[in-house]
Amino acid sequence: MSLDQINQRLRLGCLPEDWTQRWPASEPAFISGGVFFLQPTYLRHACDTIRMDAEITGLLLDAAQRIAAEPTLERLASHCHYLLFESGLELNVRQWPQISREIHAAGPLFYAVVYLSGLPSIQRLYRQRGIAESVMIHTLSDLELWIREHKRRNGAWGFSNLGWMHNHFREKLIALGRLQFIPGKFGSPFHFYRDVRSGKVVGLAEGGCLFRDDGQFANADYGTIRKGYWASRLEMGDRQITGNPISPWGVVERREITLARDAWPEILRSGDPTMTVHIPASGPMTPKACGDSFREAVSFLPRHFPDWPFRAFTCISWLLDPQLEAMDPRPANLAAFPPEWYLHPVDGATERQALERVFDIFEEGTFNLAAAPMRTSLQRGIIAFMRRGGHLRSTGGVLFPEDLDWGKSVYRKSWKGVIGCFAVSGLRQQCSLSRSQSHRRP
Ligand SMILES: CC(C)(COP(=O)(O)OP(=O)(O)OC[C@H]1O[C@@H](n2cnc3c(N)ncnc32)[C@H](O)[C@@H]1OP(=O)(O)O)[C@@H](O)C(=O)NCCC(=O)NCCS
Structure with a gap:
C-alpha cells in the first residue's frame, strides 16, 4: 500500500517529509495482522508497566484494536513506529498531522498507541545508563497527564502533544x-x-x-x-x-x-x-x-x-x-x-503562556478580562493585576x-x-x- 493510497482514504492533507522519505524502508517488517504493539497482550503489558490508569488503558486497547482493523492505519502505525524507534532519524514530529475522530474513531489516540510501541527501546536505553525503572515510569507518566489534559481542554479523549512526548521517548527528558x-x-x-x-x-x-x-x-x-x-x-x-x-x-x-x-x-x-x-x-x-x-x-x-x-x-x-x-x-x-x-x-x-496555563486561553487576542474565570485566588489576583494595567x-x-x-x-x-x-x-x-x-x- 502506498502512502498516497493511505492519504486518499484518510485525507490527512499535505504529508510530512518524515513520512514520505522512508516509506519503503518500513515495508519489509510490516505484517498485516501482526503489528506487535497493536496486540492486546503487548499494549496491556506496556500500560501496566508505566502504571497507566485503568480507564485510559481501556481506551488505548480499544484504539489499538480499531487501528489493527483498519489497513491504512495499521500500516501507518507500523511506519510511525519504524520512524520513531528504529530509523535513528532526527524527526520533526510536530509536523505530523493529527488524525481526528471524524477521520477515524481511533484517530485521536493513534499517536499515544504508537508511542507505547517504543517502551522496549526506552527500557533498553535506561538499562544501558543504569537508571532505575522507577525513574522511567515516573518520566513516562507524562503520557497519561497529557491525555487527561487533552480531555480537559477538548472535552473528549485524545492525545495531541506529539512533539513534547517525543522528548520522553527519545530519552531526552x-x-x-x-x-x-x-x-x-x-x-x-x-x-x-x-x-x-x-x-x-x-x-x-x-x-x-x-x-x-x-x-x-x-x-x-x-x-x-x-x-x-x-x-x-x-x-x-x-x-x-x-x-x-x-x-x-x-x-x-x-x-x-x-x-x-x-x-x-x-x-x-x-x-x-x-x-x-x-x-x-x-x-x-x-x-x-x-x-x-x-x-x-x-x-x-x-x-x-x-x-x-x-x-x-x-x-x-x-x-x-x-x-x-x-x-x-x-x-x-x-x-x-x-x-x-x-x-x-x-x-x-x-x-501568552500565563494566560494559556491559568485561563486556558490558546488563541492570542481572545482573552476577555470581564468574562475570565475567577475560581482560584491566582486567577482573581491576576485579573485585579491586569485591571490595574499590569x-x-x-x-x-x-x-x-x-x-x-x-x-x-x-x-x-x-x-x-x-x-x-x-x-x-x-x-x-x-x-x-x-x-x-x-x-x-x-
Ligand atoms: C505550577 C503549578 C503546579 C503551581 O500550582 P500550586 O503549587 O498549587 O501553586 P500555589 O500554591 O502557589 O497556588 C496558589 C493559588 O493559585 C492557584 N493556581 C496555581 N496555579 C494555577 C493555575 N495554573 N491556574 C489557576 N490557578 C492556579 C491555586 O489553585 C491556588 O488557588 P487557591 O488559593 O484558590 O486554592 C500550577 O500552576 C500548574 O500546574 N501549572 C501548569 C504547569 C505549568 O504552567 N508549567 C510551566 C510550563 S513552563
Missing part, C-alpha cells in the same frame, strides 16, 4: 521528582561571570540589544510600551569587560559596570550547554519538592548522562515572573519559585549547580555584595562602576 530536565543550549543574549574569590555571579547583557527603561526588552508585551528605549553596550577588552548588568530580579540595568577579566571568568554565554527545567501540571509545586528535585538532578544527571555536560539549569516560563511574588493574595508555591533563580528578561516576552510576562532564569541552596535566594542575597554594591571593599579592587552616558539611541 528525565523527570526527577517534581521537575523535568531536558538538555538544551543557552539561547539568551547574556553573559554570566563568577568572581573567583567570593563565588558571586553577575550577568551582563550582550551589546546592541534594545531595552526599555524598566529593563525589559523593547519588544516585550507585544511592543506596546514604547517609551524609554536604550541600547545595551558590551565592551570586551583584554583585561576588562564593561557592560550593563542584569539584576537577579530579571531586569537589565542602564548603568554600566566593569569587571576585571582575570577575577571574573565567564561561566555562561549564548550557545553553552544547559539543562532546561520544566514543570508539569502534576499537582502543587512546593518549595521542598522543587529543592529535592534539583538536589537529585545535581548528582543524578552527571552520573547517568556524562555525555550531557551542562553549565547551568535554565528555564523560561511564566512561573519565573517575579511579579507573581507581589500578587494579592500571594500564591505561596508560585511566589517561592522565582527568587531561587538568577532571573533575566526574555526577548519578546508576553503574557502585564505578566514569561521570564528567564539561570541557576548554576554549584550555587544550589534552594530556599536561600542566593543570587538576590549576594547581589548586594556584587553591585549594591561594588562598595563591598573586597570587590572594589576587582570591579568598578562607571556611569557612561554613551548608549546608542535607537
Whole structure:
C-alpha cells in the first residue's frame, strides 16, 4: 500500500517529509495482522508497566484494536513506529498531522498507541545508563497527564502533544521528582561571570540589544510600551569587560559596570550547554519538592548522562515572573519559585503562556478580562493585576549547580555584595562602576 493510497482514504492533507522519505524502508517488517504493539497482550503489558490508569488503558486497547482493523492505519502505525524507534532519524514530529475522530474513531489516540510501541527501546536505553525503572515510569507518566489534559481542554479523549512526548521517548527528558530536565543550549543574549574569590555571579547583557527603561526588552508585551528605549553596550577588552548588568530580579540595568577579566571568568554565554527545567501540571509545586528535585538532578544527571555536560539549569516560563511574588493574595508555591533563580528578561516576552496555563486561553487576542474565570485566588489576583494595567510576562532564569541552596535566594542575597554594591571593599579592587552616558539611541 502506498502512502498516497493511505492519504486518499484518510485525507490527512499535505504529508510530512518524515513520512514520505522512508516509506519503503518500513515495508519489509510490516505484517498485516501482526503489528506487535497493536496486540492486546503487548499494549496491556506496556500500560501496566508505566502504571497507566485503568480507564485510559481501556481506551488505548480499544484504539489499538480499531487501528489493527483498519489497513491504512495499521500500516501507518507500523511506519510511525519504524520512524520513531528504529530509523535513528532526527524527526520533526510536530509536523505530523493529527488524525481526528471524524477521520477515524481511533484517530485521536493513534499517536499515544504508537508511542507505547517504543517502551522496549526506552527500557533498553535506561538499562544501558543504569537508571532505575522507577525513574522511567515516573518520566513516562507524562503520557497519561497529557491525555487527561487533552480531555480537559477538548472535552473528549485524545492525545495531541506529539512533539513534547517525543522528548520522553527519545530519552531526552528525565523527570526527577517534581521537575523535568531536558538538555538544551543557552539561547539568551547574556553573559554570566563568577568572581573567583567570593563565588558571586553577575550577568551582563550582550551589546546592541534594545531595552526599555524598566529593563525589559523593547519588544516585550507585544511592543506596546514604547517609551524609554536604550541600547545595551558590551565592551570586551583584554583585561576588562564593561557592560550593563542584569539584576537577579530579571531586569537589565542602564548603568554600566566593569569587571576585571582575570577575577571574573565567564561561566555562561549564548550557545553553552544547559539543562532546561520544566514543570508539569502534576499537582502543587512546593518549595521542598522543587529543592529535592534539583538536589537529585545535581548528582543524578552527571552520573547517568556524562555525555550531557551542562553549565547551568535554565528555564523560561511564566512561573519565573517575579511579579507573581507581589500578587494579592500571594500564591505561596508560585511566589517561592522565582527568587531561587538568577532571573533575566526574555526577548519578546508576553503574557501568552500565563494566560494559556491559568485561563486556558490558546488563541492570542481572545482573552476577555470581564468574562475570565475567577475560581482560584491566582486567577482573581491576576485579573485585579491586569485591571490595574499590569502585564505578566514569561521570564528567564539561570541557576548554576554549584550555587544550589534552594530556599536561600542566593543570587538576590549576594547581589548586594556584587553591585549594591561594588562598595563591598573586597570587590572594589576587582570591579568598578562607571556611569557612561554613551548608549546608542535607537
Ligand atoms: C505550577 C503549578 C503546579 C503551581 O500550582 P500550586 O503549587 O498549587 O501553586 P500555589 O500554591 O502557589 O497556588 C496558589 C493559588 O493559585 C492557584 N493556581 C496555581 N496555579 C494555577 C493555575 N495554573 N491556574 C489557576 N490557578 C492556579 C491555586 O489553585 C491556588 O488557588 P487557591 O488559593 O484558590 O486554592 C500550577 O500552576 C500548574 O500546574 N501549572 C501548569 C504547569 C505549568 O504552567 N508549567 C510551566 C510550563 S513552563
